[in-house]
Structure formats: C-alpha cells, structure tokens
Amino acid sequence: MNIGFIGLGNMGGPMARNLAAAGHTVTGYDTADVHIEGLATARSAAQAAAGRDVVITMLPNGDILRRVAAEILPAMTPGACHLDCSTVDVESARAVADLAESHGLLAADAPVSGGTGGADAGTLTFMVGASDAAFAMAKPLFDIMGQKAVHCGPSGNGQAAKICNNMILGVTMIATCEAFALADKLGLDRQAMFDVVSTSSGASWSMNSYCPAPGIGPKSPADNGYEPGFAADLMLKDLRLSQLAAQGADADTPMGAAAERLYARFVEEEDGKGRDFSAMLPRFRARGRS
Numbered sequence: 001m002n003i004g005f006i007g008l009g010n011m012g013g014p015m016a017r018n019l020a021a022a023g024h025t026v027t028g029y030d031t032a033d034v035h036i037e038g039l040a041t042a043r044s045a046a047q048a049a050a051g052r053d054v055v056i057t058m059l060p061n062g063d064i065l066r067r068v069a070a071e072i073l074p075a076m077t078p079g080a081c082h083l084d085c086s087t088v089d090v091e092s093a094r095a096v097a098d099l100a101e102s103h104g105l106l107a108a109d110a111p112v113s114g115g116t117g118g119a120d121a122g123t124l125t126f127m128v129g130a131s132d133a134a135f136a137m138a139k140p141l142f143d144i145m146g147q148k149a150v151h152c153g154p155s156g157n158g159q160a161a162k163i164c165n166n167m168i169l170g171v172t173m174i175a176t177c178e179a180f181a182l183a184d185k186l187g188l189d190r191q192a193m194f195d196v197v198s199t200s201s202g203a204s205w206s207m208n209s210y211c212p213a214p215g216i217g218p219k220s221p222a223d224n225g226y227e228p229g230f231a232a233d234l235m236l237k238d239l240r241l242s243q244l245a246a247q248g249a250d251a252d253t254p255m256g257a258a259a260e261r262l263y264a265r266f267v268e269e270e271d272g273k274g275r276d277f278s279a280m281l282p283r284f285r286a287r288g289r290s
C-alpha cells in the first residue's frame, strides 16, 4: 500500500518503520525534524496525505488531531482510509471520523496498548472503532504493527475501550502499590507478598506482569529506577480522558476519579513527572496516613 504517516514520535516512528520494512511505501511527516529508516519525507501533513491509500496519524492529543485532520482529510483521495492510532477523547475521535466520511473517506480510530516496546517489536494491541469496510482495509496493517486487533464497534469505540482499560490499569496500579506499602509496614516480605497475591484473588496485570516492587516478578521499570515504561504523565492524560468521557456519559466512576486526583497530585505537585506510573510504590512507602 501507499501509506502516509503523520506523527513520528516514540510510538509513530517505530510503527512507520515496521510498515516500511514489511514492503509498504511510507511517506512520513512530523513537525519535529525526524528521520525514520525506510521512509520518504513530506514537507507538510497534506503532502504526506495526498494520493495515499491509507493515512495514519499518531499524535499527542485530540486538539492536535482535529487540526491535522482538517488539513489532511480534504487532501485525501475519496475511498482512502484515515486511521488514527493516537489516544484521544471519544468526542474528537467521532468528530474526525464524521469529517472523514463527509469527504468520502473510510475512517478508523485505533488506539494501541503495548507501549514503545510493543511499537518497536510490532506486537501492539489495537482497539478499533470503525465500519466493517474500514476495519478490513486497515487489518493487514494492524497485523504488521501488532499482534492483535479487536473490532470494538463503530467510530469512537476504540477510544472508549482504551480509556476504560487504562482506567482499570490506573486503579489496579494504585491498589497494588498501596498494598505493597502497607505490607512493608506490617513486616511482610515483598517476595512473599508477590508470591501470594500473584496467585490469589488480588492478582492483576499491575502485580503479575508489571510488578511495582524492584527485584520481584518479571523485569519491570521498578528494576530500572522507575524510568518509563509508561510515564505517570501519560497515565494522568488517560485518566483525564476517562473522567471527561464519564462526565459526558453521566457514568459514576468513583475509583477512576480518585485515581485521576492521585496521579494529578503525583505528577503536578510531587516528583512523579517523567517517572514510570508504578513509582506510586515509593511514593506511598515514603508517606504516613496524612
């Protein structure tokens, strides 16, 4: 396929590289001066988009996506597909898909899970909101960039799945970290805590696959001084999106709201900015009840 790829950052860069390595013709554009192996470079987003079969965007947020979409969608050929892989609010995802359809284009929101490691290795999970036709067109590309693509329903449903998943992740990481800090103070050995919880009803991905305590369980950012991994700032972004969506849908999400407040304090008032989201463990460890 002839592909345009806009937003060549930590995630988009390796995703675009994998598409080119698989034999697709990929033309990239980023406002920053980046060069990715195997890609031709466009001078503008519109130039990266014009005449392509599929245009992929991997951008920081919904406002930027809306601005870029306003520029690229009119430049695309009717029948082509706009595939947005950024994590954005459900409303922006649906507005951009509507605009794409008004230009005679197919559209899919397909945010990812798997982080920069997954982007690099081509093992991302895609959560896709799209028509059957758009999903079918994008599927061969999902198979190169990822290991799984779930069709979650119409436009916006990919973003809905992503923010619900990450709301669970934020809540379980906090619960796992506060429980470790309590266990420490009760004199329970961390390895014993892991061995029990990881095989009991308190198990979760946060405990079993991404243990926030260093030296225990599989290797995780805790073993690397809490270098991200998945930065607390990005978790805060996703929790904010979940609370924005909950407000819009009149959904009661008290645990998600508490997680948002805690990550906001951690990132904006304490030392969480730039650290992995599992650095909640040393945060709790250093505090008393007040």
Ligand code: NAD
Pocket (backbone or CB within 6 Å): 006, 007, 008, 009, 010, 011, 012, 029, 030, 031, 032, 045, 058, 059, 060, 061, 064, 068, 085, 086, 087, 088, 112, 113, 114, 115, 116, 229, 230, 234, 237
């Ligand atoms: P990033 O900041 O590394 O990359 C974003 C890129 O977009 C940058 O290179 C930036 O220069 C470019 N950009 C910004 N405005 C632009 C514009 N108007 N035109 C063209 N390019 C523009 O961010 P990232 O880590 O690659 O994340 C991208 C998206 O993926 C975000 O929505 C993020 O929430 C999501 N995501 C990130 C991770 C992760 O672990 N990093 C995991 C899952 C999802």
